[in-house]
Amino acid sequence: MTTDRRVLVHPDKESLAGSVAARFITKMIDILDEFEEANVVLTGGTMGEKVLEAIRTSPASHTIDWSRITFWWGDERFVARDDADRNELQARRALLDHVPVDESKVHAYPAAGEGVDLDEAARMYARELAEAAPEGKEYPRFNIMFLGVGPDGHIASLFPGHDEIRITDTSVVPVRNSPKPPPERLSLTLPVIQSADRIWMVLAGADKASAIGLALAGASVDEVPVAGAQGRKRTVFFVDQEAAAEVPAALIAPSY
Numbered sequence: 001m002t003t004d005r006r007v008l009v010h011p012d013k014e015s016l017a018g019s020v021a022a023r024f025i026t027k028m029i030d031i032l033d034e035f036e037e038a039n040v041v042l043t044g045g046t047m048g049e050k051v052l053e054a055i056r057t058s059p060a061s062h063t064i065d066w067s068r069i070t071f072w073w074g075d076e077r078f079v080a081r082d083d084a085d086r087n088e089l090q091a092r093r094a095l096l097d098h099v100p101v102d103e104s105k106v107h108a109y110p111a112a113g114e115g116v117d118l119d120e121a122a123r124m125y126a127r128e129l130a131e132a133a134p135e136g137k138e139y140p141r142f143n144i145m146f147l148g149v150g151p152d153g154h155i156a157s158l159f160p161g162h163d164e165i166r167i168t169d170t171s172v173v174p175v176r177n178s179p180k181p182p183p184e185r186l187s188l189t190l191p192v193i194q195s196a197d198r199i200w201m202v203l204a205g206a207d208k209a210s211a212i213g214l215a216l217a218g219a220s221v222d223e224v225p226v227a228g229a230q231g232r233k234r235t236v237f238f239v240d241q242e243a244a245a246e247v248p249a250a251l252i253a254p255s256y
């Protein structure tokens with residue numbers, strides 16, 4: 001894990017989404033030059049969806065060999081598969097339904113109403129991760145993990161002050177009583193998040209400013225979960241100007 005965290009500030013949501021999309025396409029081409037297969041973790045949330053739309057509409061999106069990317073999600077709302085709240089549905093509509101992915105490599109969480117309860121759903125996703133992992137590991141090596149950040153500092157479905165943020169002995173947790181609806185969710189745990197090579201956080205809006213400010217000022221992970229989001233190689237906050245309002249100037253890298 002590296003402690004180096006960068007903050008790249010963009011004028012608005014549109015330029016932020018476009019810039020992350022361009023970086024994603026370039027980085028994926030590099031990764032797929034180096035490795036046969038890549039693992040990417042998607043996020044729900046407003047900016048997560050906007051970034052996927054920007055990747056889809058980029059004239060360069062066809063330069064990626066989509067069939068060599070395995071997709072995972074950092075978290076999921078435990079609702080019916082066709083519920084508009086579902087992160088999987090949002091990502092499919094924004095990107096996955098429009099590019100030639102290999103459907104066997106799209107690993108969505110189980111959905112509610114399909115005969116599996118929340119606890120079993122968490123165990124099933126943990127097994128899926130383990131089956132795709134290198135020998136002796138519990139989950140794949142994630143090349144890029146996208147994360148959204150809530151106004152309360154939550155990442156994936158790990159909320160401040162809730163037990164799940166402290167769980168380290170499993171890769172996937174069932175979440176009940178989420179402070180943000182819907183109440184039942186599934187989430188990767190913090191050790192899995194911290195195992196990613198690159199964590200790319202995408203967030204915009206004034207309501208996110210204090211979460212990112214506190215995280216970078218050294219708040220505890222228990223109080224502000226995003227403080228614990230650090231990848232092995234790179235950790236980048238892609239933000240708009242409003243979300244950057246409380247970031248110390250010294251931490252802001254030029255973005256172009």
Ligand SMILES: O=C1O[C@H](COP(=O)(O)O)[C@@H](O)[C@H](O)[C@H]1O
Nearest residue numbers: 043044045046047148149150156
């Ligand atoms: O519920 C969730 O919220 C966060 C952030 O969402 P936003 O709309 O405030 O950007 C997201 O990261 C997470 O994946 C999702 O399940």
